[in-house]
Amino acid sequence: MKSYPIRIRPYGKHAVLVEWPNLVDKSILEDILAFVDCFKSLNLPGWEMSAAYNSLTMVNHLGEIDYGHIKKLIDECHSKKTKTSNRTERYLWRIPVCYDLDFGIDIEETSATLGLSVKKLIELHTSFEYTVYGIGFLPGFMYLGGLPEDLEIPRRKEPRLNVAKGSVGLAGKQTGIYPQDSPGGWNIIGSCPVSIFNPDLEKPCFVNVGDKIQFYKISSAEYDLRKIEGEVGIYKPEKTILNA
Amino acid sequence: MLKVLKSGFFVTIQDLGRFGYRDIGVPVSGVMDQISVKKANKLLDNKPEAAVMEIAMTGPTLLFESPTYICLSGAYLSPALNNKPIENNKVIKVLKSDVLSYGRLEEGFRSYLAVKGGFKTKKVLGSYSQYFPVTENKCLEDGNEVLFDETVSFNPLLSGIKMENHLKLADLEVYRGPEFELLTDQQLASLFSKPFTVSKANNRMAYQLSELIAGHKESMLTSGTLPGTVQLTPAGRLIILMKDGQTTGGYPRILQLSETSICVLAQKKFGDSISFTLQ
Numbered sequence: 001m002k003s004y005p006i007r008i009r010p011y012g013k014h015a016v017l018v019e020w021p022n023l024v025d026k027s028i029l030e031d032i033l034a035f036v037d038c039f040k041s042l043n044l045p046g047w048e049m050s051a052a053y054n055s056l057t058m059v060n061h062l063g064e065i066d067y068g069h070i071k072k073l074i075d076e077c078h079s080k081k082t083k084t085s086n087r088t089e090r091y092l093w094r095i096p097v098c099y100d101l102d103f104g105i106d107i108e109e110t111s112a113t114l115g116l117s118v119k120k121l122i123e124l125h126t127s128f129e130y131t132v133y134g135i136g137f138l139p140g141f142m143y144l145g146g147l148p149e150d151l152e153i154p155r156r157k158e159p160r161l162n163v164a165k166g167s168v169g170l171a172g173k174q175t176g177i178y179p180q181d182s183p184g185g186w187n188i189i190g191s192c193p194v195s196i197f198n199p200d201l202e203k204p205c206f207v208n209v210g211d212k213i214q215f216y217k218i219s220s221a222e223y224d225l226r227k228i229e230g231e232v233g234i235y236k237p238e239k240t241i242l243n244a
Numbered sequence: 245m246l247k248v249l250k251s252g253f254f255v256t257i258q259d260l261g262r263f264g265y266r267d268i269g270v271p272v273s274g275v276m277d278q279i280s281v282k283k284a285n286k287l288l289d290n291k292p293e294a295a296v297m298e299i300a301m302t303g304p305t306l307l308f309e310s311p312t313y314i315c316l317s318g319a320y321l322s323p324a325l326n327n328k329p330i331e332n333n334k335v336i337k338v339l340k341s342d343v344l345s346y347g348r349l350e351e352g353f354r355s356y357l358a359v360k361g362g363f364k365t366k367k368v369l370g371s372y373s374q375y376f377p378v379t380e381n382k383c384l385e386d387g388n389e390v391l392f393d394e395t396v397s398f399n400p401l402l403s404g405i406k407m408e409n410h411l412k413l414a415d416l417e418v419y420r421g422p423e424f425e426l427l428t429d430q431q432l433a434s435l436f437s438k439p440f441t442v443s444k445a446n447n448r449m450a451y452q453l454s455e456l457i458a459g460h461k462e463s464m465l466t467s468g469t470l471p472g473t474v475q476l477t478p479a480g481r482l483i484i485l486m487k488d489g490q491t492t493g494g495y496p497r498i499l500q501l502s503e504t505s506i507c508v509l510a511q512k513k514f515g516d517s518i519s520f521t522l523q
Contacts, residue, residue: 009422012500015470017422022465048266050468052492057468061263061272134466136269136492139378143466143492179269180377197268199368199378205268 002027006035008074010067015059018074024053024145026131032056033210037087038077051209052134052143087243092129092212094238095177095192097168098223099125103191106156110170110187113153122217124148125189129212130175140179140197140205144213147175159185166191168215193218193227194235206237246359248388250305252346254447255384257363259295261487262371262378271488272471273373276448276510277354278503280318283405284358287315287335289398294362295372297390299355301513303346304384306357308338310394313360319352319411319511335400352411352511360395375488414439414512416505418520421474423464423496431458431476435499439519440482442512448488451509453518456480462496469493472501474520484509 004020011017018035020028032051039049039058046062058070099107099122111121130144137143147170155171160183163169167178169186178184179197192215197205207213218226229235248255258281261274275281275298285294303321316323316332323330323346330336332355338344344357365372368379376382384390427435434457445452459480468491469475475483475495484501485493486509499520501509512518 010419011422011468011497012419012470012472013502015468017468019422019467024465048264050267050491052467053465055465055467057266057470059266059468059470061261134492135267136466136468137490139265139269139271141269204265204270204369209267 002031003078004028004031006074006078008071011057013064014061015057016065016067016070016074018056018058020054022054024133028054029131029133029210033088035078038080039074042073042077044073050134050136052136088208088210090208090210090212090242091239092214092242093207095213095215096194096218096222096226097126097190097192097215098218098220099190100220100223102220103167103223104189106187107189110153110189114150116150121151121189124151125175126215126217129214132207132209132211132213134209135205135207138179138182139199140195140207142176142196142207142213144174144176147173151175153187155185156187159183163188164191166193166195168192191223193223194230194237200233212242245309245392246390247307247309248304248384248386248390249307249343251383251385251388252299252304253302254300255304256298256374256382256448257295257365257372257384257390258298258374259362259372260293262369262373262375265369266491269491270369270378271375271449271491273371273375273378273448274487275356276487277318277356277507279407279410279507280354281356281358283333283407284315284317284356285362286405287333287400287402288313288358288360289401290358290360290362294358295365297357297363297384299346299357301349301353303355305346306344308342308344309340309389310392311337311339312392312395313398313400314338314344315358317356317358319355320350321355322347322350323355333404335398353513354510359392360398361393364391364393410504410508411511413508414517415519415521416508417502417523418474418499418505419502419523421497421499422467423462423476424498426460426462426496427498428458434458435520436522439517442514442516442518444514446512446514448486450486450489451484451512453482453484457482460496464494464496466492466494467497469497470500472503472506473497474499474501486510
């Protein structure tokens with residue numbers, strides 16, 4: 001596995017920011033996640049880490065940190081991380097999306113702008129595996145990378161005041177799912193009936209950074225079924241292990 | 245237990261925060277002004293993480309249905325127990341059927357109500373802190389019942405705590421943020437030479453400042469953010485993230501407030517003045 005140079009900096013008195021080269025790249029993400037596995041294996045109290053694209057924010061909620069000491073540990077972990085044995089398992093998740101016009105309120109306009117048929121747009125959107133480069137902004141919101149160029153479309157000129165929870169959108173080089181009702185400017189092409197984030201579950205978000213997402217098309221009847229399964233807690237997302 | 249007869253402007257139950265879920269985008273939440281809360285919990289001999297009621301700007305009317313001891317701290321909202329004025333930072337005995345009400349905001353912006361043993365509402369993901377949609381409701385509403393364990397007798401160990409009143413401070417101590425180096429001399433001069441005003445857009449997620457500084461054209465990859473992170477938008481607006489702030493963001497993070505400064509800012513309201521001092 002490739003190893004990249006890192007830059008370590010204090011971020012206030014309780015946190016440290018570690019940055020990798022300024023690129024969206026799967027092998028950089030792998031390097032970050034291998035580092036996370038190594039640092040977790042040290043079992044230091046109070047640390048929380050969140051990865052996003054080329055950076056890792058490390059926060060300690062127990063008190064002020066000894067920056068010199070933690071920097072040394074980070075450097076050590078970064079240089080020997082490939083030897084860690086306890087790698088986190090990564091999965092490919094198959095996520096159902098209903099692209100019917102009732103949900104995909106912008107799908108006709110988006111297809112027209114992109115010069116594609118609605119059928120072709122759905123075919124493209126469902127035929128790629130998207131890498132989860134980060135989870136943030138809202139609980140359970142995934143930053144997905146790997147969108148084909150044919151689906152790149154600017155944000156809507158005027159954002160909507162409310163985009164429904166579950167809406168699947170396209171914007172720039174990104175595609176994603178709104179995890180809750182919120183204002184938003186993405187072009188809405190469908191809806192996902194199941195919650196990526198559910199605070200009632202022991203593991204509230206089944207997806208981790210580094211996992212992959214592939215969407216598949218469902219009918220409105222299946223949408224209703226999956227939604228009910230999700231609400232009563234019997235929905236099991238389809239997954240395949242990636243790093244067995 | 246107590247009953248909310250009339251909810252205030254924005255009243256929530258908060259503890260020190262919801263830890264361990266940052267990696268799935270859950271804000272840390274928790275009390276905005278930890279200094280005031282630690283004081284109240286200490287006076288009641290509570291654990292520091294005991295859940296309190298955070299009351300912004302206008303207070304609720306609360307009916308106590310069990311006896312306990314309370315301590316108010318933070319902003320002074322002219323509180324009264326059964327219509328008799330009471331003081332902040334004092335342990336006060338409360339009986340069944342007593343009514344706590346609030347009046348004029350005299351100082352600060354967020355007031356705290358601590359009860360002996362802390363509030364015992366539903367814990368979600370390890371915390372009592374209300375944050376929608378992690379918790380079912382975003383704040384307390386008329387008619388809500390809030391649980392706590394009754395206390396019939398308690399002898400306070402401390403009669404008071406002498407501390408500097410941080411509600412009067414207006415200067416925020418800041419450290420260099422991750423993108424501090426992007427700042428031009430002109431931007432640095434504007435940041436540290438004059439005061440700023442808290443805009444109407446201020447809440448538990450973020451405080452925006454009214455005055456703009458010179459903008460920028462930097463674009464960066466989304467990266468982690470913390471409570472107290474000062475972001476600079478391309479238009480030159482300063483946005484200071486607070487306890488319910490998003491866990492990631494795409495604007496340059498130019499400054500980082502100290503923990504004390506987060507408490508100082510939490511007591512500011514629309515129109516109040518603040519300034520930055522680099523540590």
